[in-house]
Amino acid sequence: MGDEDWEAEINPHMSSYVPIFEKDRYSSGENGDNFNRTPTSSSEMDDGPSRRDHFMKSGFASGRNFGNRDAGESNKRDNTSTMGGFGVGKSFGNRGFSNSKFEDGDSSGFWRESSNDCEDNPTRNRGFSKRGGYRDGNNSEASGTSRRGGRGSFRGCRGGFGLGSPNNDLDPGECMQRPGGLFGSRRPALSGTGNGDTSQSRSGSGSERGGYKGLNEEVITGSGKNSWKSEAEGGESSDTQGPKVTYIPPPPPEDEDSIFAHYQTGINFDKYDTILVEVSGHDAPPAILTFEEANLCQTLNNNIAKAGYTKLTPVQKYSIPIILAGRDLMACAQTGSGKTAAFLLPILAHMMHDGITASRFKELQEPECLIVAPTRELVNQIYLEARKFSFGTCVRAVVIYGGTQLGHSIRQIVQGCNILCATPGRLMDIIGKEKIGLKQIKYLVLDEADRMLDMGFGPEMKKLISCPGMPSKEQRQTLMFSATFPEEIQRLAAEFLKSNYLFVAVGQVGGACRDVQQTVLQVGQFSKREKLVEILRNIGDERTMVFVETKKKADFIATFLCQEKISTTSIHGDREQREREQALGDFRCGKCPVLVATSVAARGLDIENVQHVINFDLPSTIDEYVHRIGRTGRCGNTGRAISFFDLESDNQLAQPLVKVLTDAQQDVPAWLEEIAFSTYIPGFSGSTRGNVFASVDTRKGKSSLNTAGFSSSQVPNPVDDESWD
Numbered sequence: 001m002g003d004e005d006w007e008a009e010i011n012p013h014m015s016s017y018v019p020i021f022e023k024d025r026y027s028s029g030e031n032g033d034n035f036n037r038t039p040t041s042s043s044e045m046d047d048g049p050s051r052r053d054h055f056m057k058s059g060f061a062s063g064r065n066f067g068n069r070d071a072g073e074s075n076k077r078d079n080t081s082t083m084g085g086f087g088v089g090k091s092f093g094n095r096g097f098s099n100s101k102f103e104d105g106d107s108s109g110f111w112r113e114s115s116n117d118c119e120d121n122p123t124r125n126r127g128f129s130k131r132g133g134y135r136d137g138n139n140s141e142a143s144g145t146s147r148r149g150g151r152g153s154f155r156g157c158r159g160g161f162g163l164g165s166p167n168n169d170l171d172p173g174e175c176m177q178r179p180g181g182l183f184g185s186r187r188p189a190l191s192g193t194g195n196g197d198t199s200q201s202r203s204g205s206g207s208e209r210g211g212y213k214g215l216n217e218e219v220i221t222g223s224g225k226n227s228w229k230s231e232a233e234g235g236e237s238s239d240t241q242g243p244k245v246t247y248i249p250p251p252p253p254e255d256e257d258s259i260f261a262h263y264q265t266g267i268n269f270d271k272y273d274t275i276l277v278e279v280s281g282h283d284a285p286p287a288i289l290t291f292e293e294a295n296l297c298q299t300l301n302n303n304i305a306k307a308g309y310t311k312l313t314p315v316q317k318y319s320i321p322i323i324l325a326g327r328d329l330m331a332c333a334q335t336g337s338g339k340t341a342a343f344l345l346p347i348l349a350h351m352m353h354d355g356i357t358a359s360r361f362k363e364l365q366e367p368e369c370l371i372v373a374p375t376r377e378l379v380n381q382i383y384l385e386a387r388k389f390s391f392g393t394c395v396r397a398v399v400i401y402g403g404t405q406l407g408h409s410i411r412q413i414v415q416g417c418n419i420l421c422a423t424p425g426r427l428m429d430i431i432g433k434e435k436i437g438l439k440q441i442k443y444l445v446l447d448e449a450d451r452m453l454d455m456g457f458g459p460e461m462k463k464l465i466s467c468p469g470m471p472s473k474e475q476r477q478t479l480m481f482s483a484t485f486p487e488e489i490q491r492l493a494a495e496f497l498k499s500n501y502l503f504v505a506v507g508q509v510g511g512a513c514r515d516v517q518q519t520v521l522q523v524g525q526f527s528k529r530e531k532l533v534e535i536l537r538n539i540g541d542e543r544t545m546v547f548v549e550t551k552k553k554a555d556f557i558a559t560f561l562c563q564e565k566i567s568t569t570s571i572h573g574d575r576e577q578r579e580r581e582q583a584l585g586d587f588r589c590g591k592c593p594v595l596v597a598t599s600v601a602a603r604g605l606d607i608e609n610v611q612h613v614i615n616f617d618l619p620s621t622i623d624e625y626v627h628r629i630g631r632t633g634r635c636g637n638t639g640r641a642i643s644f645f646d647l648e649s650d651n652q653l654a655q656p657l658v659k660v661l662t663d664a665q666q667d668v669p670a671w672l673e674e675i676a677f678s679t680y681i682p683g684f685s686g687s688t689r690g691n692v693f694a695s696v697d698t699r700k701g702k703s704s705l706n707t708a709g710f711s712s713s714q715v716p717n718p719v720d721d722e723s724w725d
């Protein structure tokens with residue numbers, strides 16, 4: 001099938017039946033691509049309506065000509081559409097301006113571009129846009145010129161952090177101001193549009209789009225996928241290069257109910273108690289069994305209660321006393337098992353105990369605690385947790401991240417800052433601007449620590465710890481948390497930690513959460529979309545994250561799903577920060593139950609009720625797989641993960657995948673096992689069944705049983721970069 005055929009296939013010929021999607025209808029048969037295709041009754045077909053209704057309500061119904069909305073209509077910006085993940089009032093297609101440019105385009109551009117196409121490549125600004133737009137979501141309209149509607153627009157429901165904030169209400173006429181941007185991200189730079197945010201677009205510049213750059217959260221320049229460049233060095237929001245990023249994220253809600261909003265622990269929460277925990281290193285303090293034993297101050301206890309926490313998770317039982325004892329820590333625990341509170345609570349307890357000085361306005365702030373994480377959405381989430389647990393205290397948490405106005409970050413900081421949650425790029429920028437001094441840092445936390453220390457962020461983290469003023473490792477407490485901890489990274493981490501650090505392994509390092517039911521289906525590249533639609537139709541309105549390999553594919557698949565009338569939004573590094581936050585908000589609030597994402601959303605995000613994760617494309621490393629599927633099955637809730645295994649491209653993942661499935665007591669398809677046995681991967685030992693701690697503290701000597709170690713030895717490749725970018 002040629003590239004063009006992909007394009008033609010954007011309207012797959014969906015079968016007239018809806019297959020039943022049930023666990024027991026999978027099998028691990030030869031081909032693995034074995035969804036039961038039993039034709040359903042018409043009532044089963046009507047099952048889709050929840051989605052369809054949703055769709056209709058959202059103003060996406062046929063009859064509403066999205067492709068040809070006039071500017072006036074766009075300007076009304078009604079909030080009815082749930083397609084808003086693709087930009088508030090933005091079009092999907094050629095958006096009315098520069099029509100000829102788009103219409104003349106070759107619509108197969110998307111597939112022709114290489115997946116590791118660098119951001120600066122101007123052709124990328126065109127590829128997707130050239131496809132033309134949707135007219136009304138009617139399949140028959142979606143090919144050839146008929147798809148080239150005018151100002152087609154999937155209109156966005158509001159969302160993001162701080163729903164309802166004035167900042168969420170975009171200027172009237174935003175649609176007008178964003179005519180060029182498919183998903184709002186790749187529009188040509190417009191001048192004088194009046195909306196400051198528009199200037200975020202920097203056509204042809206490596207710093208455009210306010211998105212993730214390369215592997216990391218911030219700016220990658222030139223050819224080096226790991227050549228991170230801080231904003232201070234002329235990156236994203238440098239004052240010296242290009243138009244400024246002007247997006248100011250809406251403030252999160254201030255009311256107590258919102259601050260303490262939480263979801264319920266699941267039926268398997270108590271099963272956490274049965275997970276084996278190993279602590280290595282000398283003189284580890286004993287674990288605590290209850291929050292009371294932590295002897296926290298009353299305010300903290302109140303906040304813990306208001307957050308709905310009644311019982312400690314294993315990582316909290318072990319980590320809290322270790323941190324309270326002042327020890328450095330590397331902790332590895334399964335996704336969704338409460339690592340954030342495991343470091344925040346004891347740090348706050350220390351701060352309260354030491355008598356923190358109330359924040360006050362100062363040009364140079366010197367926080368006591370610095371928390372660094374790889375993605376903007378994740379640092380924001382950590383910040384919200386810090387704000388929750390410090391509620392009613394004089395501890396002030398601040399969050400700063402790229403893709404937002406630098407001045408806004410500075411304003412947040414100068415008002416006072418005890419706990420700073422930051423992405424590396426923005427952090428280095430602010431340090432460079434002398435708004436943050438590091439002298440008072442007592443706690444340095446690397447969340448998703450393996451990511452923070454790998455080739456992408458490692459150099460920056462090294463820079464950070466050698467910044468003037470940063471206390472030496474002997475003088476500060478350094479804490480590292482992740483669900484995966486490859487051995488190589490553990491060794492690198494030693495440079496950041498005191499030699500007597502403690503290592504906590506809850507269950508298997510790098511193991512998948514057992515509350516996630518994992519299914520691997522053999523699906524070839526050209527059948528994936530059909531299979532995806534089939535699955536999503538059966539899932540109905542349950543929240544689902546679909547992971548794909550590249551940013552462009554995220555756009556493509558999201559567009560395709562919208563066209564299939566499946567309410568979808570997307571998040572990836574080419575989207576502007578405003579759009580990313582809106583997409584996440586739309587997904588969180590259920591307005592768009594499907595979120596198509598690159599690996600940028602694989603780690604840390606804690607979204608209520610994500611019931612399914614679909615790996616449309618498998619990642620290149622098993623650690624990445626573990627993080628991705630960990631977006632579901634959190635905090636004792638159950639979830640399901642379905643992965644499309646393509647024999648053409650995924651064989652190298654077969655061995656570690658079999659191990660992860662086996663360790664998590666999942667069914668392993670026979671065909672997958674066969675591939676695993678027939679695929680030789682140097683350095684990988686698959687004979688790990690039954691081993692409880694597949695990876696251990698590297699100070700104990702090299703373990704050959706390390707799934708995480710397997711993956712980590714593979715340096716991220718350019719395709720990974722694309723995903724993170």
Ligand SMILES: Nc1ncnc2c1ncn2[C@@H]1O[C@H](COP(=O)(O)OP(=O)(O)OP(=O)(O)O)[C@@H](O)[C@H]1O
Nearest residue numbers: 309311312313335336337338339340483604606635
């Ligand atoms: N002791 C607890 N009781 C109830 N809920 C908890 C407890 N600890 C954490 N949670 C909740 O569990 C969810 C997952 O926590 P968190 O995001 O910290 O997981 P994590 O281990 O960091 O996951 P990941 O590896 O994906 O980053 C959050 O909603 C959090 O509020």
